[in-house]
Amino acid sequence: MATDGACKGNPGPTGWAWVAADGHWAAGAIPQGTNNVGELMGLLKAITDHPDVAHLHIQADSKYAIDTYQSWMDSHRRRGWKTSTGAPTKNRELLEQLIAARDARKAAGLPDVVIEHVRGHRGHVLNEWADERAVRAAEHAAKGVESAWSSLGGHDKLDVAAAPSKKR
16 A cells, blocks of 8 residues: 655645555545655555555655654664654654554554555555645645545545546
């Protein structure tokens, strides 16, 4: 599956999304956030929405989200939620949730998530769909309402055989 985040302004109305190869998806709107918050939320929701998937492979175009998950979040926690320069860690609540999600997989006997970097806006179909969903969610967030939608909760699956239309 692929994840993405979007922000109208930075900070500003924020959206997050994940889209799976089988067409299932989820997206959410946060009235005020940053692009990094959207990227981390997309990753978090992809993990927590699939607690029983043994081999969870996620593609993301955000090096920030990937590096945070694979390297930085544990280092921040060890340093008392400080960066390597001593500044307070940004997005601590999301990092704590990502650690909890990772640890829950481990406690269930599941391997850690595999995260692969893909170049955004380069024709990667699942990434294009995740971007489309995240941008729509950010547009919805501009109305000032936090909400989320999912094909796991009743919305139709996407036809991910081709990239989404650029028209909206």
